Amino acid sequence: MIRIARKQYEEIVAHARQEAPREACGLLAGHGDRIEQVYPVSNRAELAVEFFAERGLIPPGRDYRPEAPGTIAVERFFMDPEEQFRALRAIEAAGLEHLGSYHSHPATEAYPSRTDIELAAFWPNMLLMICSLADPSQPVIRAFRVADGRVQEELIIVED
Amino acid sequence: MAVTILIPAPLRRFTEDRASVQIEAKTVSEALAKLDELYPGIRERICEPDGRVRRFVSIFVNGKDIRSLQGVETPLADGDEVGIIPAMAGGR
Numbered sequence: 491m492i493r494i495a496r497k498q499y500e501e502i503v504a505h506a507r508q509e510a511p512r513e514a515c516g517l518l519a520g521h522g523d524r525i526e527q528v529y530p531v532s533n534r535a536e537l538a539v540e541f542f543a544e545r546g547l548i549p550p551g552r553d554y555r556p557e558a559p560g561t562i563a564v565e566r567f568f569m570d571p572e573e574q575f576r577a578l579r580a581i582e583a584a585g586l587e588h589l590g591s592y593h594s595h596p597a598t599e600a601y602p603s604r605t606d607i608e609l610a611a612f613w614p615n616m617l618l619m620i621c622s623l624a625d626p627s628q629p630v631i632r633a634f635r636v637a638d639g640r641v642q643e644e645l646i647i648v649e650d
Numbered sequence: 651m652a653v654t655i656l657i658p659a660p661l662r663r664f665t666e667d668r669a670s671v672q673i674e675a676k677t678v679s680e681a682l683a684k685l686d687e688l689y690p691g692i693r694e695r696i697c698e699p700d701g702r703v704r705r706f707v708s709i710f711v712n713g714k715d716i717r718s719l720q721g722v723e724t725p726l727a728d729g730d731e732v733g734i735i736p737a738m739a740g741g742r
Contacts, residue, residue: 515738531738541705566741572713574735575733578658597742603742605740606740609739612736612737
């Protein structure tokens with residue numbers, strides 16, 4: 491179970507909407523099971539093509555150039571490393587714990603994709619929050635932990 | 651010439667849970683070699699066998715990505731801070 495205040499919950503939804511049709515991403519920080527701060531990070535998927543390609547995470551025939559019609563770049567996220575580093579330092583400086591990350595699925599359900607599960611291996615057991623905008627008027631956020639390819643859902647309590 | 655190496659959470663199982671390690675080193679490459687002497691096995695999580703930094707890892711010296719500096723040959727000075735961060739990525 492994970493707790494998040496309404497304000498931070500809404501921040502994630504707003505960030506997802508702002509970036510759509512691209513994926514939004516960021517870090518989550520707080521104490522124990524409570525998320526207290528959200529740190530948006532720029533999505534640099536277009537600069538990480540080799541990273542995805544060498545893991546077989548670009549389907550054959552798909553164009554990865556960011557400006558190409560139907561580009562795969564809008565279906566991936568890769569956090570800007572320098573911003574990610576700065577956010578982790580800011581979390582530490584604020585006396586918070588780094589609890590995990592969030593990202594959006596602009597057109598699909600709020601469940602970890604094959605790509606999410608594979609790449610969660612770098613940060614095992616961290617909280618993975620996904621905001622789906624599949625129904626734009628009804629955003630859905632769900633939370634998971636992934637370790638050794640196994641996905642476990644965490645119930646989210648939104649606190650007013 | 652002591653520098654501080656910041657260890658990311660996923661690699662702390664190598665460092666007895668330490669979040670930072672002090673090391674004497676004049677370059678990033680030397681710092682990683684010495685880190686591996688202290689904590690065997692950690693270097694191969696960060697570098698390819700040929701010494702290049704793995705594509706899903708970024709190393710920062712005082713907040714600057716070493717890819718925009720001199721790579722693993724980036725010089726270090728007393729008090730420098732070396733950050734190591736695995737990528738955070740995913741997709742639908």
